[in-house]
Amino acid sequence: MSAQGVAAGVGRPRVRTAAGTVEGRTGADGISVFLGIPYAAPPVGALRLAPPAPPAAWDGVREAVAFGPTAPKVPYPPTFAALLPDPVIPGDDCLNLNVWTPEPAPGAGLPVMVWIHGGAHTRGSSAVPVYDGSAFARDGVVLVSFNFRLGVLGYGLFPDAPANRGLLDQIAALAWVRDNIAAFGGDPGRVTLFGESAGAISIGALLAAPRAAGLFHRAVLQSGAPEALPRPRVRAMVRRMASLLKVEATAAAFTAAALPDLMAAQAAVLRRSGPLLGGPAFGLVVDPDTLPVDPLDALTADEDPASGAVPLLFGWTTEEYRLWLAPTGGMRLLDRMGPLAVALARTRTGKDRAAVAALRTALPGAGPAELAGQLFTDRLLRDPLRRLAGARRAAPSFLYEFSWCSGVPGLGACHALELGFVFDTLSVPEAGWLAGRETPQELADEMHGAWVRFATTGDPGWAPWNGDGPPKSFGGPEPERAQDPVVTRPVLP
Numbered sequence: 001m002s003a004q005g006v007a008a009g010v011g012r013p014r015v016r017t018a019a020g021t022v023e024g025r026t027g028a029d030g031i032s033v034f035l036g037i038p039y040a041a042p043p044v045g046a047l048r049l050a051p052p053a054p055p056a057a058w059d060g061v062r063e064a065v066a067f068g069p070t071a072p073k074v075p076y077p078p079t080f081a082a083l084l085p086d087p088v089i090p091g092d093d094c095l096n097l098n099v100w101t102p103e104p105a106p107g108a109g110l111p112v113m114v115w116i117h118g119g120a121h122t123r124g125s126s127a128v129p130v131y132d133g134s135a136f137a138r139d140g141v142v143l144v145s146f147n148f149r150l151g152v153l154g155y156g157l158f159p160d161a162p163a164n165r166g167l168l169d170q171i172a173a174l175a176w177v178r179d180n181i182a183a184f185g186g187d188p189g190r191v192t193l194f195g196e197s198a199g200a201i202s203i204g205a206l207l208a209a210p211r212a213a214g215l216f217h218r219a220v221l222q223s224g225a226p227e228a229l230p231r232p233r234v235r236a237m238v239r240r241m242a243s244l245l246k247v248e249a250t251a252a253a254f255t256a257a258a259l260p261d262l263m264a265a266q267a268a269v270l271r272r273s274g275p276l277l278g279g280p281a282f283g284l285v286v287d288p289d290t291l292p293v294d295p296l297d298a299l300t301a302d303e304d305p306a307s308g309a310v311p312l313l314f315g316w317t318t319e320e321y322r323l324w325l326a327p328t329g330g331m332r333l334l335d336r337m338g339p340l341a342v343a344l345a346r347t348r349t350g351k352d353r354a355a356v357a358a359l360r361t362a363l364p365g366a367g368p369a370e371l372a373g374q375l376f377t378d379r380l381l382r383d384p385l386r387r388l389a390g391a392r393r394a395a396p397s398f399l400y401e402f403s404w405c406s407g408v409p410g411l412g413a414c415h416a417l418e419l420g421f422v423f424d425t426l427s428v429p430e431a432g433w434l435a436g437r438e439t440p441q442e443l444a445d446e447m448h449g450a451w452v453r454f455a456t457t458g459d460p461g462w463a464p465w466n467g468d469g470p471p472k473s474f475g476g477p478e479p480e481r482a483q484d485p486v487v488t489r490p491v492l493p
Contacts (some may be wrong), residue, residue, distance in 0.1 A: 002458055003218045011025060011026045011027065011047030011106045012024075012026070012034045012188075013026055013034075013106055014061060014155065015034065015183045015184055016183060017037065017182055017183065017284065018090075018179055019038070019054075019055050019057045019058065019064055019179045020059065020060075020061075021060070021062065021122060022034055022037055022055050022061070022062050022063075022407060022447070023061050023062070023063055023064060023065075024065060024104070025065050025369060027134075028278050029134065029138065030102060031100055031101070031137045031138060032100070032101050032102070032103075032104045032399075033098070033099070033100050033133075033134075033182070034064040034067075034092075034098065034099045034101075034104075035064050035065060035067050035068065035097070035098045036064055036066055036067055036068030036069075036096045037062075037064050037068075037094065037096055037100065038068070038093055038095060038096050038221065039055060039095055039097050039172055039173045039276070040052035040053060040054065040057065040095035040122050040169065040172045040173075041053040041055050041095070041178035042057055042092040042093045042094070042095065043092075043094065043095060043149060043153065043198065044092045044395075045255075046060065046349075048153065048254075048255045049078060049153065049156075049158065049161040049165065049254060049255055049372065050161070050162070051162055051165065051168050051250040052163075052165075052168055052169050052172040052487070055095075056416070057113060058347070059179070065096065065358075066408075067089055067097030067125075067126070068089065068091065068093055068094065068147070068429055069089050069090060069092065069093055069094045069096070069147075069223035070088055070089045070092025070094060070125040070147055070150050070152045070264075071088065071094045071125065071147050071148060071153070071154070072089060072094070072126060072151075072153060072259060072263060073086075073088070073119075073122060073124075073125075073150050073151060073263070073311045074122070074123070074148070074151070074266055074270060075088075075123075075267075076123060076264050078380050078449065079292045079327040079328055080327055080329075082246070082433065083323070083327060083408070083411075083433050083434050084123075084152040084416070084433070085128050085130065085305040085430040085433060086123055086124060086125065086128065087117070087127045087128065087129075088128060088201040090119075091277070093368055094147050094149075095146075095147060095148065095149075095169055095172070096124055096146065096147055096156075096171075097126070097144055097145065097147070097173055097176065098134030098144065098145050098146070099133075099142065099143070099144050099145035099181075099184050099307070100132075100134055100136060100137040100141060100142070101137055101142045101143075101184045101186065101294070102137045102142075102185070103140065103185040104183075104184050104185055105183075105185055106182055106183055107185075108186070109185075109186075109187045109190075110129065110138070110141060110142050110186055110187060110191065110272060110468050111141050111142070111183050111186075111455045111456045112141070112142045112143075112144065112181055112186040112187060112188070112189075112191045112192065112269060112455075113141050113188045113192045113193075113455050114143075114144045114145070114146075114173075114174065114177060114191060114192070114193050114194070114216065115133070115137055115143065115144070115145040115146075115194055115199070115452075116146075116170060116193065116194070116195035116199035116200075116202050116203060117131065117145070117196070117198075117199050118196045118198045118199045118200070118223075118416065119150070119198055120196065120197070120198050120226070120263065120281075121150060121151065121154065121155050121166065121196070121198045121201075121281075121282045121283050122150050122151040122266075122270060122282055122283075123283075124150070124199075125147050126145035126146055126147050127147075128428045128430070129425070129428045129429075129431075129453060129478050130215075130409060130419050130420050130423060130425050130428055130430055130431050131145055131419075131423060131425075132423065132425050132428065133423070134449060135262065135424035135425065136187060136423070136448075136452065139227065139445050139448075139449075139452045139458070140256040140452070141366075141371055141452055141455055141456070142181060142184055142185055142186035144177055144181065144186075144308075146170075147311050148166050148169035148170050148173065149165050149166050149169050149188040150166065150487045151238065151266050151270075151282050151423065152241060152244065152254065152262065152266055153165070153237065153262075153283065154166030154169065154401035155234065155283055156237065156241075156254070157234045157238055158238060158249070158251040158254070159169070159251075160252060160315070161251035162250045162287075162289060162290070162430070162448065163285055163287040163290060163291075164205075164284055164285065164287055164290040164291055164385070165218055166202070166337065167202065167205055167206070167209065167284060167290055168211075168290060170202055170206060171209065171211050171212050171215070173194075174191075174206075174212060174215040176214065176215060177191060177192075177215070178215055182237060184236070185490070186460065187282075189217065189454075190216055190217060190378075191215065191216040191218075192216065192217065192218040192454065192455040193206065193218070193219045193220065194220035194222065195220070195221065195222065195224065195412075196220075196222035196224065196418075196419060197222070197223050197224045197300070197415065198221055198224060198283075199222075199224065200220075200221035200222050200223060200224025200314070201224040201225065201226065201227055201284065202224075202225070202284070203219050203220075203221050203224075203349075204221060204295045204296065204299070204415055205217060205225065205284050205291055205295050206219075207226065207295065207298075207299055207307040207310060208291060208292060208293060208294075208298040208299060208307065209291055210292070211290065213307070214316040215378040215479070216310070217310060217313070217376060218310060218311045218312075218313075218455065218458060219311075219312050219313070219340025220308055220312075220314065220451065220454065221312065221313075221314035222257045222314070222315065222379070222418065222419075222422070223315075223316050223317060223320060223381060223386035223415055223416070223418075225296065225380070225381055225385050225388070226289060226294075226295035226296040226298075226299055226361065226384065226388065227283070227284070227294075227295065227296060227384070228283075228284050228285055228286045228294045228295060229281060229283040230283065230285075231243065231285045231286070232283060233251075233279070233281060233283075234278050234280070234283060235280065235286055236279075236280035237269055237273070237280045237281065237282055237438075238254075240268075240269045240280065241254075241262070241268075242254075243268055244264075244265040244268055244269070245261060245262070245265050250430075251279075252357040252437040256345060257276045264364040270302065274302060276411045277413065281403055294409065296388065297385055297387075298388065298451035299388055299391060300388060300390075300391040302392065306376060308391075308392075308393040308395060308488040309393075309394045309395050310395055311395040311396050311397075311398075311454075311458045312388070312389075312393075312395065312396075312398070313384055313397075313398040313400070313450075313451075313454050313460055314388070314389075314398075314399065314400075315399050315402065315471055315472075316377065316381045316382060316385065316401060316402070317401070317402045317403070317413045317414060317415060317416075317418060318382060318401060318402065318403040318412070318413035318475075319370075319373065319374075319377075319413045319414055320373075320375030320377045320380075320414065320415040321372075321374070321376055321377050321415070322373065322410065322411050322412045322413075323413075323414040323415035323416060323434075324373075324376075324410065324415065325369065325373060326410040326411055326412075326414070327410075330369070331369040331370075331373075331410065333370050334368050334369035334372050334373075335367050335369045339368065339369060341368040341369065341370075341371075341372045342356060342368050342371050342372055342375075343408060344372070345371070345372035345376060346371075346375065348376070348379075349375045349376060350379070351375050351377035351378070355378070356371060356375070359371050359374050359375070366493060371405055373476060376453075377460040385396070385399075386392045389465045389467075390467055396458075396464035396465075397464055397465050397470070398454070398464055398465065399458050399471035399472060400450075400460075400471050400472040400473070400474060401464045401472070401473055401474070401475075402417065402418040402421075402447075402474045402475055403472045403473060403474065404417070404421075404433050404440070404443055404475030405473035405475075406431075406434060406435065406436050407436020407437055407439070408435070408436045408440050413475065414434075416434060417435060417476070418432055418447065419431075419434075420434070420435055420444070421443055421444040421448065421474070422437070422447055422448060422451055423448065424445070424448040426439045426443045426444050427443060429446040443475060446474065447474050450460075450462075460472075463465070
């Protein structure tokens with residue numbers, strides 16, 4: 001059954017989806033919003049660690065005016081919770097999505113953008129206030145965001161359950177978009193994915209996943225490169241949790257366990273995991289049924305993969321590492337370590353002395369923490385993304401770098417700072433947690449406008465990368481290199 005529009009009263013638009021009719025709300029700005037629409041069945045009971053199942057159909061009209069439940073997760077540590085909003089909405093029906101549209105009716109044929117949130121595959125949701133889609137709808141785009149399973153429920157590796165369940169959830173959400181978005185005014189033939197951090201990593205996997213072929217047509221990867229973790233590294237997380245729970249490391253045992261116990265064990269093992277630690281972690285793995293080849297290898301192979309026809313826009317922030325290091329005092333610790341910090345970073349990243357020398361030339365006066373942080377940023381982000389940009393693809397790749405500095409002392413041009421600018425949500429109070437009080441609206445206008453142009457035309461407004469020269473810069477002059485630690489959330493007016 002295909003989706004179709006349904007007439008409704010002013011301010012209460014109704015749309016018929018394949019599973020039933022939903023009623024949203026239209027604000028004074030003319031934007032219609034539909035929240036918490038299920039795209040798959042609640043992943044509970046026998047479905048906890050199973051592939052996503054179709055949602056149950058409903059009779060009558062389903063209200064879609066509040067965000068649906070978020071996926072089970074554990075909170076950020078306090079130092080990061082002060083910077084990264086992460087709402088928790090209880091409930092089982094967490095496989096849900098949201099739609100912002102300026103014209104909720106068939107035939108509008110508007111470009112569609114689908115947002116995949118970050119959070120290290122363990123945190124985050126579509127309900128983060130910074131991810132409000134109103135500005136995209138204002139500018140003629142139908143914006144979709146969704147939740148998916150996280151942590152052990154989405155990415156734990158078991159011998160008796162499918163791998164990459166979070167990825168399967170994302171594919172199910174994209175299939176919902178294909179089948180239903182026309183009724184909300186969108187064009188299912190013009191779908192652009194965009195995501196940040198783990199969301200961008202997910203997009204890298206979707207580009208390489210056979211099951212996702214044809215479900216989207218352009219992609220934006222913000223501060224995340226295509227990757228697959230070694231299976232033993234992910235399996236180790238499950239074994240550590242099983243040891244704490246005193247159960248077998250099987251899907252059957254984890255399905256039988258109480259959810260609060262699972263989350264407590266997950267919180268314990270995550271304390272020993274992080275982007276720079278290199279130990280066990282939750283993430284995507286190579287798997288014959290869902291992700292047959294390492295995504296970066298697939299996307300940079302000599303033979304042009306099917307996804308080679310998908311135009312890409314991707315980039316990074318100038319000082320990604322500051323979000324990982326500054327809130328915990330890591331910058332000060334590395335500076336106290338002196339040359340040893342740089343030597344250890346070289347060992348962990350596989351960089352040679354020439355790479356350090358080039359950094360010293362590019363960043364005169366940089367201390368050990370900054371040099372080590374830039375080496376890690378190169379290893380995790382810039383190197384694989386430049387490799388992707390240089391691949392023999394049929395479609396163009398557009399590169400950018402975000403260099404504006406946060407007003408929060410010590411954060412600089414850190415990881416995730418660009419989000420409020422991309423969504424044009426700097427006025428949302430939570431955007432200030434990471435960006436501080438004073439934020440340039442003109443930079444948001446520029447960056448948000450580029451994303452809209454890319455989704456609409458395939459051209460963000462600058463030349464594709466040709467293997468030479470710097471990426472497009474957002475943010476103006478070089479950031480100040482303040483070493484002050486992040487202590488508390490800024491007080492906003």
